[in-house]
Amino acid sequence: MNDLSHPTFTVLIAEDEDMMRERLITQLKQCHPQAQIVAIAENGNDAWDLWLEHEPDVVFLDIQMPGLSGLAVAERIRARSHIVFVTAYDQHALQAFEHAALDYLLKPVTLERLEQTIKRLIERIQNTSKSASQTAENSVSKSHAEALNSIANANQTSEKKTKPKWLRASVGKQIRLIHLNDILFLQSDTKYTRVVTKDGEAYIRTALKDLIEMLDPEIFWQIHRGTVVNAHAIESAERIDSERLEVILKNCAERLTVSRSFGYLFRESN
Structure with missing residues (x-):
């Protein structure tokens, strides 16, 4: 039986600075040896891919990283993991999302400060049941997103990009222009x-994880690590068992x- 005062939890660390990353790993092992570091990322894109693979309990996210920023990764994770930001931002900038994230750590991270974070995390784990988490997910996600947006605007870390309307794709020897509205789904296929x-x-040479940044998330839903579907093309979602769903599409025999x-994404809203 696990000791509730020293619970085991899984951790993803995303930090692009080698010294900071190694320092945090060492300190975490000192503070809480029961923590299981299941993945380490050096950029935001890898952080998201590794989160999908491991679904850790806790994510330590640097805000400024190559690829996806820590804020963008946190927006995708929503309330499905406890988020701890690791940042060089000052206290004033952090106030906007202080209550949305579990905690934040200012660089350079001290052992004493990390111990406070671990204590807060343990209290959250002890006080939060699975059913309560599910019930509160929508409201927590909303406040989380609002806080993240405030920080993103305040610090101007996200660049506004024009969303394309077409994709150029190879079909044999031809290059086709495919309007986004005509796409049913996109799927990773090696390179x-x-x-x-x-x-x-x-087929296009652009990786799916890079395409996702160009697409409207309100229309193109990521439903799997390697699959993005046009929500307008969805006929229905069918439950296969207690944990798995399959999407049935209009005008397509494939099931996703x-x-x-x-x-x-397919849970009924109250």
Whole structure:
């Protein structure tokens, strides 16, 4: 039986600075040997991929990283993991999301400060049941997103990008222009991304994780680590068992698997 005062939990650390990353790993092992570091990322894109793979209990996120920022990764994780930001920002900038994240750590992280974070985490684990977490997910996610947006605006860390309306894709020797509205889903395929429309399929060299940044998340839903679907193309979602769902599409015989991480997209709203 686990000691509730020293619970075991899984951890993902995302930090692009080598010295800071190694320092945090060492300090975490000192503060709480029961913590299981299941993944370490050096940039935001890898952090998101590793979160999908491991679904850790706690994520230590540097805010400024190559690829996705820590804020963008946190927005994708929502309330499904406890978030601890590791940042060089000052206290004033951090106030906006202080209550949304579990905690924040200012660089350089001290052992004493990390111990406070671990104590807060243990209290959260002890006081939060699974059912309470599910009930509170929507409200927590909303405040989390609002706080993250405040920080992003205050510090101007996110750049505004024009969303494309077309994708250029190879079909044999031809280059096709595919309008985003015509796409049913996109799927990772080794070094390429498979683009499926009602009229067939094509391939582009851009990786799916890079394409996601160009697409409107209100329309294009990531339902699996390697699959993004056009919400307008969804006919229904069918439950396969207690944890798995499959998406049934309009004008397409293929069924798409929904990973457990994205089941919330199809949950009935109260």
